[in-house]
Amino acid sequence: MAHRVVLVVFPGVQLLDVVGPAEVFAGAARLEPDAYELVVASPDGSAVRGESGLRLDADAALAGVDHADTLLIAGGWGYEEACVPSVVAQVRRLAETASRVCSVCTGAFVLGAAGLLNGRRATTHWAMAGRMRSAFPGVVVEPDRIFVRDGSVYTSAGVTAGMDLALALVEADHGAETARTVARWLVLFLQRPGGQSQFSTRLDYAVASASPLRPVCDDIAADPAGDHRVPRLARRAGMSERHLGRLFAEQLGTTPARFVERVRVEAARGLLEADSTTVATVSARAGFGSPETLRRAFVRVLGVGPDDYRARFRTAERI
Incomplete structure (x- = not known):
């Protein structure tokens, strides 16, 4: 049977967090027929409008998904829409039987709200690392990583980093040559050099004006x-x-x-x-x-x- 990847979306989602990994898995499926089955799930099964204003259809309501082999939570500025108890409960339910649980960008906040990152190392978009550290003090936030694996839980940085993560998952499932071929098709590094610091804004030192x-x-x-x-x-x-x-x-x-x-x-x-x-x-x-x-x-x-x-x-x- 195809490995089922459930992509969790919500209003205000960053569409590239969804489409980027989906293209990686689809590329692998061209090389390894029926390798992956992609299911887009929204909180109520209806289409969502991404932060760019474009609309994305869903295949199912999150509560209607019976299982996920890989559960992947997308990110975006609307991530708080996915941190509500009803969505968090469904994420926690699917995570119990998934072989791996993943997030892109601020999707890590949903995993954090579900208690799936407690005591683990994780990352998110560099601009949100401080907020994540404050929101989830039990999580070891690594702000310069493109993606982090801790056991069966994977978290990645923002936007295009979701494709780096998906390539790593494809490599784990089908080997380096398959992942390398998909990376070439998508004009990507198989392993991107450097960390998030090279993409962050200029140095911002948060020192109070009254401090010596x-x-x-x-x-x-x-x-x-x-x-x-x-x-x-x-x-x-x-x-x-x-x-x-x-x-x-x-x-x-x-x-x-x-x-x-x-x-x-x-x-x-x-x-x-x-x-x-x-x-x-x-x-x-x-x-x-x-x-x-x-x-x-x-x-x-x-x-x-x-x-x-x-x-x-x-x-x-x-x-």
Whole structure:
């Protein structure tokens, strides 16, 4: 029998969270006939309008689905529509007998509401990671991962990351060659290099304006290439190095040196995206001592090197 994939949708769903994985499974079924049966289930069985305004028909009401081999919860800004008790109860029911339970983007909030992520590692869209951590303190949120597997539960980052997840599921079911062929058809990486950090917005340090760290952070951000060694930062802030380190740990969850590195990486990102300046020049202007130091920092923070980053994110008119 075909492996049944139940795709759970709701009003305000991100359609690519549904269609992207569906295309991956459909591609695999062209290579492995009857490999997958796709069922789109909405809360009441009616069509839903996605966040883009397009309408998506459903095959069944969630309560009418008798079983799922793979249960996949889509995401989208309307995810709270799927976090209501009636939907959560049906997700929990199907999860009890499913061989694996998955989410894309904010679909992880539905799994969290159903108690399916308690004590597990999980991820979601980078912009929602903080909210997820606050909503579900029993979940270990990994905000930079494209997808996370913890036992039989899989969670992925936002939008196109659902296709990365689906490719991994196809590989588990039918082998690397099938997954690789589907990836080629869809013009995708079989394993996307790097993590979510390379797609996130510019550094946003949530430090209160009254905090003694705020002027320190503002100074670093205003001049990434400046001398921001810890002793100088401590003197600038009028406190001991130990106290400075304690404040960074408490308010930003990092060390002063790592914060400086992140600011410099963000500065280098902007330079790499904007023009064809050499990596050596970028490293100097962003405050790195050498191109190799810049490369190591990029790999550590973003998971990719500066040349690869530039190739992906430089402005279209310069391609």
